Amino acid sequence: xxxxxxxxxxxxxxxxxxxxxxxxxxxxxxxxxxxxxxxxxxxxxxxxxxxxxxxxxxxxxxxxxxxxxxxxxxxxxxxxxxxxxxxxxxxxxxxxxxxxxxxxxxxxxxxxxxxxxxxxxxxxxxxxxxxxxxxxxxxxxxxxxxxxxxxxxxxxxxxxxxxxxxxxxxxxxxxxxxxxxxxxxxxxxxxxxxxxxxxxxxxxxxxxxxxxxxxxxxxxxxxxxxxxxxxxxxxxxxxxxxxxx
Amino acid sequence: xxxxxxxxxxxxxxxxxxxxxxxxxxxxxxxxxxxxxxxxxxxxxxxxxxxxxxxxxxxxxxxxxxxxxxxxxxxxxxxxxxxxxxxxxxxxxxxxxxxxxxxxxxxxxxxxxxxxxxxxxxxxxxxxxxxxxxxxxxxxxxxxxxxxxxxxxxxxxxxxxxxxxxxxxxxxxxxxxxxxxxxxxxxxxxxxxxxxxxxxxxxxxxxxxxxxxxxxxxxxxxxxxxxxxxxxxxxxxxxxxxxxxxxxxxxxxxxxxxxxxxxxxxxxxxxxxxxxxxxxxxxxxxxxxxxxxxxxxxxxxxxxxxxxxxxxxxxxxxxxxxxxxxxxxxxxxxxxxxxxxxxxxxxxxxxxxxxxxxxxxxxxxxxxxxxxxxxxxxxxxxxxxxxxxxxxxxxxxxx
Ligand SMILES: Nc1ncnc2c1ncn2[C@@H]1O[C@H](COP(=O)(O)OP(=O)(O)OP(=O)(O)O)[C@@H](O)[C@H]1O
Ligand SMILES: [Mg+2]
Numbered sequence: 001x002x003x004x005x006x007x008x009x010x011x012x013x014x015x016x017x018x019x020x021x022x023x024x025x026x027x028x029x030x031x032x033x034x035x036x037x038x039x040x041x042x043x044x045x046x047x048x049x050x051x052x053x054x055x056x057x058x059x060x061x062x063x064x065x066x067x068x069x070x071x072x073x074x075x076x077x078x079x080x081x082x083x084x085x086x087x088x089x090x091x092x093x094x095x096x097x098x099x100x101x102x103x104x105x106x107x108x109x110x111x112x113x114x115x116x117x118x119x120x121x122x123x124x125x126x127x128x129x130x131x132x133x134x135x136x137x138x139x140x141x142x143x144x145x146x147x148x149x150x151x152x153x154x155x156x157x158x159x160x161x162x163x164x165x166x167x168x169x170x171x172x173x174x175x176x177x178x179x180x181x182x183x184x185x186x187x188x189x190x191x192x193x194x195x196x197x198x199x200x201x202x203x204x205x206x207x208x209x210x211x212x213x214x215x216x217x218x219x220x221x222x223x224x225x226x227x228x229x230x231x232x233x234x235x236x237x238x239x240x241x242x243x244x245x
Numbered sequence: 246x247x248x249x250x251x252x253x254x255x256x257x258x259x260x261x262x263x264x265x266x267x268x269x270x271x272x273x274x275x276x277x278x279x280x281x282x283x284x285x286x287x288x289x290x291x292x293x294x295x296x297x298x299x300x301x302x303x304x305x306x307x308x309x310x311x312x313x314x315x316x317x318x319x320x321x322x323x324x325x326x327x328x329x330x331x332x333x334x335x336x337x338x339x340x341x342x343x344x345x346x347x348x349x350x351x352x353x354x355x356x357x358x359x360x361x362x363x364x365x366x367x368x369x370x371x372x373x374x375x376x377x378x379x380x381x382x383x384x385x386x387x388x389x390x391x392x393x394x395x396x397x398x399x400x401x402x403x404x405x406x407x408x409x410x411x412x413x414x415x416x417x418x419x420x421x422x423x424x425x426x427x428x429x430x431x432x433x434x435x436x437x438x439x440x441x442x443x444x445x446x447x448x449x450x451x452x453x454x455x456x457x458x459x460x461x462x463x464x465x466x467x468x469x470x471x472x473x474x475x476x477x478x479x480x481x482x483x484x485x486x487x488x489x490x491x492x493x494x495x496x497x498x499x500x501x502x503x504x505x506x507x508x509x510x511x512x513x514x515x516x517x518x519x520x521x522x523x524x525x526x527x528x529x530x531x532x533x534x535x536x537x538x539x540x541x542x543x544x545x546x547x548x549x550x551x552x553x554x555x556x557x558x559x560x561x562x563x564x565x566x567x568x569x570x571x572x573x574x575x576x577x578x579x580x581x582x583x584x585x586x587x588x589x590x591x592x593x594x595x596x597x598x599x600x601x602x603x604x605x606x607x608x609x610x611x612x613x614x615x616x617x618x619x620x621x622x623x624x625x626x627x628x629x630x631x632x633x634x635x636x637x638x639x640x641x642x643x644x
Contacts, residue, residue: 068642072637072638072641075559077558077559077637077638077641078636078637078638097563097564097565098563101558101561101562101563101564101566102561104558104559104560104561105560105561106561110559110560112556112559112641116552116555116556116559116641117556118553118556119553120253120256120257120553121252121253121256122256125249125252129556129557129560130560130561132246132249132560133557133560133561133562133563133566134561139248162256178560
């Protein structure tokens, strides 16, 4: 567990530095089938992809083609029906609940399609959440980091608000602050700008680009916006559960 | 983490207020029931002040015998019973024998102190029949025949109430009961004397010396001569029959009914236990009700908070962490309810609401607290496991 989560020896892609292609996430022959009583849905069909350290990858495709499914597999929130997922070269299917939780906590930051803030917690407490599951961090440090994260997304003035008191764009920014508060290597963002107007969307996009460039964070983002997708380094298109480009 | 729990509980205060109220009321009711039961148990374990095993109670009916001849007959009966093999000692008694449903009381005033006492009467053999233990002085005997003042033996409570510091022996006390009137203390019992059985609250008591005479003032308003008899441990039902026959033969036709004190005790016990059983049942139903309510609320809460649990899992909470959180929240909420309940419960000893010893209240508080914690833990266990089993990807997809 300890050495698994320790920083890998490879250096991250530095801003404008040489792109050393180190895979952080590798999906091989991934299949995801949802079985209900009446029908069987093949959400992902033989998907193969590698995400390298420091990359900013966007995923596009029509509604229902499996984008969110793919992201939750990458985020270790779900298991594939078949195929293997590797993080830093280690297959995760043999990992225990503890190890998976540790990886989600330390390596991955998640931005959900529908914010998923906890309504019973104020903004600051929401942002602190990932740090809460990290042992040996003082309350003071948690607070400081959460404030820093909120500062990055421009919401320092809203720390004591509750999610219901925020606009959609503000909620999404809180969700992003929560995703980056733990300093994850990978951010998985599911349509982070989907519910926002174009100005707000631009701001969020700028924020993610900044994280990628200046902090070397690997980002996988689902989007419906061609223009935004064009700003990323690589575009993966999904259609009906399969990669088409 | 605890801080986080408190924040969460505070922010969900409206949802939690109901739980807190439920736990508060359940605690108060359990505390009151518990106090009653603990107090009963405490009384049950206190000494009775006498030994009832191998003691028989004989009630006789002189029938048509003229009152003038009954005294002599009664004395003959006593003498012949004493002579029966298997009988150890025989004493006359007032009607309020151990475990009977009869009472008699009188107030005693002395030196400005006052004690409301149970009053009893016994013959010279009663100390042996009931194995009464004396702490000071003696039981009645022939020396009292010539006494100018009626002799009296008082119980330890009476002594504590009337003579807390000074000597008791030789003191003259006066009862408001005119039959007893002025009496001189010749003995002090080592313990309490509780004729109404194990659940009787201790109360001051005194014994007057009774004469085996129907003319004795007490028996004038009581038509039946009564005896308490201590038999040998080997005595059987056969002796009972012999006694009835002997009484009939010696008296020339008196009818006698013999029961044993253990039998009388069983009857008394049933009367005392019935309301306690009812209380226990009420308590049990309350507990079941609270448990079902608690379980329902927690279950519902988990269902409403699936998305939150999914988020926490996605942020790195282990399944164990989730169930610990649910358990922890429940226990903190329980603690709030109990805290309020304890504030109310503390008023009982402070204001003397139910006239019980502070120790009884404290024990009841402890029991009720333990029971409520056990109950909420039990009720939270399954919902918390349910929460731990929530699949993050599934929970996060629902909206
Ligand atoms: N729990 C489930 N049970 C059954 N089918 C499911 C389940 N989750 C997803 N699916 C199906 O899998 C397919 C892919 O769903 P997914 O949410 O990944 O699509 P998406 O590309 O994210 O769509 P959108 O752009 O609308 O968010 C859909 O056909 C969906 O109906
Ligand atoms: Mg989706």
